[in-house]
Amino acid sequence: MDLNLTPDEQRFRDEFRAWLESNIPEGWVKIQSHAHESSQERFEFLRAWQKKMYEAGWVGIHWPIEYGGRGASLIEQTIFIEEMARAAAPPLINVLGLSLLGPTLIAYGNEDQKKRFLANILSADEIWCQGYSEPNAGSDLASLRTEAVRDGDHFVVNGQKTWTSFGHYADWCFGVVRTDADAPKHKGLTYVLIDMHSPGVKVRPLKQMTGESEFNEVFFENVRVPIENVVGRVNDGWNIAIATLMFERGTLGASLQITFKRQIERLIEIARTTDRGGRPASEDPLVRQKLAQIYTEIEIFRLNQMRTLTRMSKTGVPGPEGSIQKIFWSEMNQRMQQAAMEILGQYGQLTGESPHAIDHGSWAHGYLRSRGNTIEAGTSEIQRNIIGHFVLGLPKSY
Numbered sequence: 001m002d003l004n005l006t007p008d009e010q011r012f013r014d015e016f017r018a019w020l021e022s023n024i025p026e027g028w029v030k031i032q033s034h035a036h037e038s039s040q041e042r043f044e045f046l047r048a049w050q051k052k053m054y055e056a057g058w059v060g061i062h063w064p065i066e067y068g069g070r071g072a073s074l075i076e077q078t079i080f081i082e083e084m085a086r087a088a089a090p091p092l093i094n095v096l097g098l099s100l101l102g103p104t105l106i107a108y109g110n111e112d113q114k115k116r117f118l119a120n121i122l123s124a125d126e127i128w129c130q131g132y133s134e135p136n137a138g139s140d141l142a143s144l145r146t147e148a149v150r151d152g153d154h155f156v157v158n159g160q161k162t163w164t165s166f167g168h169y170a171d172w173c174f175g176v177v178r179t180d181a182d183a184p185k186h187k188g189l190t191y192v193l194i195d196m197h198s199p200g201v202k203v204r205p206l207k208q209m210t211g212e213s214e215f216n217e218v219f220f221e222n223v224r225v226p227i228e229n230v231v232g233r234v235n236d237g238w239n240i241a242i243a244t245l246m247f248e249r250g251t252l253g254a255s256l257q258i259t260f261k262r263q264i265e266r267l268i269e270i271a272r273t274t275d276r277g278g279r280p281a282s283e284d285p286l287v288r289q290k291l292a293q294i295y296t297e298i299e300i301f302r303l304n305q306m307r308t309l310t311r312m313s314k315t316g317v318p319g320p321e322g323s324i325q326k327i328f329w330s331e332m333n334q335r336m337q338q339a340a341m342e343i344l345g346q347y348g349q350l351t352g353e354s355p356h357a358i359d360h361g362s363w364a365h366g367y368l369r370s371r372g373n374t375i376e377a378g379t380s381e382i383q384r385n386i387i388g389h390f391v392l393g394l395p396k397s398y
């Protein structure tokens with residue numbers, strides 16, 4: 001792959017970089033540093049930010065123009081993500097709609113669904129959540145039990161989802177339900193779009209150890225879902241559900257490598273100025289070894305991301321490389337956050353309100369939040385199973 005940008009790509013990068021420089025709202029620093037205390041305020045702020053970006057033509061870079069996107073290349077999409085991370089811009093709030101449902105609808109949705117849903121994902125007028133996991137179906141997603149029974153031109157949905165990120169803000173939920181209880185477990189599933197404002201939907205936020213309520217339990221009691229909200233065919237939802245997961249694993253890496261790079265550079269700075277036994281922590285040989293190791297791993301991660309991108313630009317879908325990247329970044333981030341705690345010592349435990357907190361207490365938050373990285377979007381064990389089977393040709397684990 002040629003890693004140099006063409007003149008057109010450079011122009012695109014410069015234009016977007018300049019736009020970000022003059023448009024990132026000033027209030028972002030304050031909102032960011034109090035992330036878990038003012039989540040509603042943060043949500044409204046980020047929704048308005050995504051709308052502003054959409055109106056300026058900076059959302060849906062790689063999406064087709066006819067559905068409100070910019071019709072640009074995958075390389076430009078990657079430049080976009082990198083520039084967002086480099087500028088430490090506020091993230092796009094409708095992340096599950098943008099990176100999971102949108103690409104899935106573009107690939108598998110019918111024309112009416114594309115026209116109905118895609119533009120509202122881009123503008124953040126409709127926020128999406130992902131209703132996959134259930135209390136007894138996570139890694140083994142195909143065991144899910146939320147059922148949908150046909151009643152005329154509707155399905156009636158009953159059951160429970162859990163760990164539903166953004167469920168408490170979402171207007172819509174994409175997910176998988178069981179439509180044929182007698183079929184083998186991977187067969188009787190259907191991919192549906194559920195209006196979260198429908199009667200019978202109840203959302204209960206879960207509290208995480210970071211103090212935030214990022215995800216929820218979602219209960220469906222006789223929720224009526226029109227038949228036109230089925231994506232693909234009834235009882236044929238498994239393949240579509242898997243395609244969504246491939247998009248999740250394959251595309252997440254692009255912005256992370258920049259975020260990680262910024263964090264390690266900051267950590268190196270902190271190590272230079274933090275006292276350890278009467279001298280800077282950066283002079284401690286063990287600290288130096290750890291920092292150099294993490295720096296190297298971030299570089300490896302970046303190069304592997306290029307490999308994923310090459311594959312996606314050739315085939316349109318991410319391959320099993322997505323699983324390699326997922327294991328690599330999630331475990332690497334846990335090591336980096338652990339190293340940060342060791343370097344910061346007791347300062348690492350101070351939260352944003354303390355005048356002595358470093359970086360508004362964001363390292364403590366990063367450390368706690370990183371524990372979920374090896375679970376969300378498929379655990380490390382499951383990613384290894386995927387690599388074992390699809391890359392190494394080993395027997396299936398189920």
Ligand SMILES: Cc1cc2nc3c(=O)[nH]c(=O)nc-3n(C[C@H](O)[C@H](O)[C@H](O)COP(=O)(O)OP(=O)(O)OC[C@H]3O[C@@H](n4cnc5c(N)ncnc54)[C@H](O)[C@@H]3O)c2cc1C
Pocket residue numbers: 129130131132133134135136137138139140162163164165166215372373375376377378379380381382385397
């Ligand atoms: C921060 C975060 C956000 C999330 N957001 C969402 C969301 O928006 N929507 C959603 O639907 N879900 C979401 N999830 C749920 C997530 O997808 C599941 O937690 C994950 O798939 C694991 O499922 P589980 O928790 O049921 O664990 P289990 O599947 O019960 O696994 C328990 C342990 O057993 C191991 N294990 C299980 N099966 C195997 C096997 N075959 N081989 C080897 N080891 C195995 C697992 O690796 C794990 O260590 C989120 C999770 C987190 C942490």
